[in-house]
Amino acid sequence: MSDHSVTHPGIAAETIDEAPVAVFDGHNDTLLKLELEARGGRLLDFAGGAGGIDIDLPRARASGFAGGLFAMYTPSRPERYEAGRPRRDEETRYDPVDQPAALAFTLALFARMRRLAEAAPDRLAICLSAAEARAAMAAGRLAMVPHVEGAECIDPDLNALxxxxxxxxxxxxxxxxxxxQFGHGAPMARQDEPEPGExxxxxxxxxxxxxxxxxxMVDLSHLNPAGFWEVAKMATKPLVASHSNAHALSPNARNLTDRQLDAIAESGGLVGLNFHVAFLRPDCATDRDTPLIQMLRHLDHLIERLGExxxxxxxDYDGCELPAEIGDVTGLPRLIAAMRQAGYGEALIAKIARENWLAALERAAG
Incomplete structure (x- = not known):
């Protein structure tokens, strides 16, 4: 239980310290965005500074974004994306992806990540452990830990794994x-009582x-309740949901119920706050006019259920609709400032910003 107030009147996050807090983030889709833009003929300069993307190296360094899990996700129809104009056709967005196509796309994202690291070795490092991530961040290098979102690229025999x-x-x-071929995802829709599914x-x-x-590390974000509880029953490591929020505050099926949060807490696990507005708002609307206080409400609820x-x-940078006050990676200092003004101490901020993720990676590897 945290010792700060759960009410936050009058948050004014425009006061931002000059030295940003180092953040290790649990999920972004920046590699996907770079790949899709390149396939459409638009090469974004990640190392030098790129418009049309939430994270690049100069803005990351200026904002305290020091590392994170960089997701590799295969869209259902990547050919429907055009450079600078991603198109999400709701009729095909949830279509299954066959394993060979998903593996080929995942390998392309792995290769893109390696090329980014090779192009800026003094500023970026691919890290395979919490210790490597800590060392990279201490040296001023962006720590990229490889993550696959959706296991379509893995064959049932697990050879690709x-x-x-x-x-x-x-x-x-x-x-x-x-x-x-492994399970079923939760829909991105309002469900006041989440349907278990298969x-x-x-x-x-x-x-x-x-x-x-x-x-x-096995990530439970996007998994439906039936799958969640199967993993919870069989898992030998702490449960982790990399980018999910509290269903009690925003009843989207992608969010976690209090019962799920309690199971994660009992396992010694972790939940990463998702910035997507539809997962933050009580009405589940995709409305960027979503105040920072709503993010603090979710953090408070998660802390209450999971502990500090x-x-x-x-x-979920480069994969979601962000609150206007966040905007892109440069909004991180505004969130940190809001946490301070809400009474979060520096030790708690450090845990939420990076230490809890690094500890989770250590537990998963052990």
Whole structure:
């Protein structure tokens, strides 16, 4: 339980310290955005500064964004994206993706990540452990930990899992919000009473067990309740949801109920606050006019259920609609300032900003 107030009258986050707090974030889709833009003929300069993207190296350094889990996600129809104009066709967005196509796309994202690191070795590092991430951040290098969102790229025999782990995979989301050969995703829609749905497949249970053996963190964000409870029953490591919020405050099916949060807490796990406005707002509307206080309300609720060691950030930069006050990665200092004004102490801010994620990676690897 935190010792700060759960009411936050008059937050004025425009007062920002000159030295930003270092943040290790639990989820972004920046690699996907870079890849899709490149396929459409628009090369974004991640190292030098890029418009049309939430994170690049100069803005990350200026804002305190020191590292994170960089997601590799395969869209259902990547050919429907045009440079500078991503199109989300709701009729095809949730279509299943076959494994060979997903593996090819995932390898393209892995290769793009490696090329980014090779192009700026003094400013960026691919990190395969919490210790490597700490060292990179201490040296002023952006720490990128490879994460796959949605396991479509993995075959039921798990051969691809072994190879991806050897390539550096350290965190795996079993599903995105669509079914795959391992389980079923939660819809991104309001559900006042979340529907359980179908659970894991037999291959999904094998995937969880082998990922834990390899030290790959299993991410429960996007998984439906039936799958969540199957993982909770069989898991030997703490439960993690990299970018999900509190269903009690925003009844989107993508958010976690108090019962789920309590199970994560009992396991010694972690939840990363998602910045997507529809997962923050009580009305679940995609409205960027969503105040920072709503993010603080979710943080308070998560802290109340999970404790101060179980809450972190999972922004979903480059993959969601952000509150206007956040805007892009440069909004992180405004969120930190709001946390201070709400009574969060510096030790708690450090835990939420980075330490809890690094501890979670250590637990998953152990």
């Amino acid at each position: 072994e190879v991806l782990h050897a390539a550096g995979l350290r965190s795996l989301g079993l599903v995105w919000s669509r079914p795959n 659970g894991l497949t037999e291959a999904g249970r094998r995937l969880v067990a082998r990922a834990e053996e390899l030290g790959i 060691d179980g809450v972190a950030l999972g922004s």
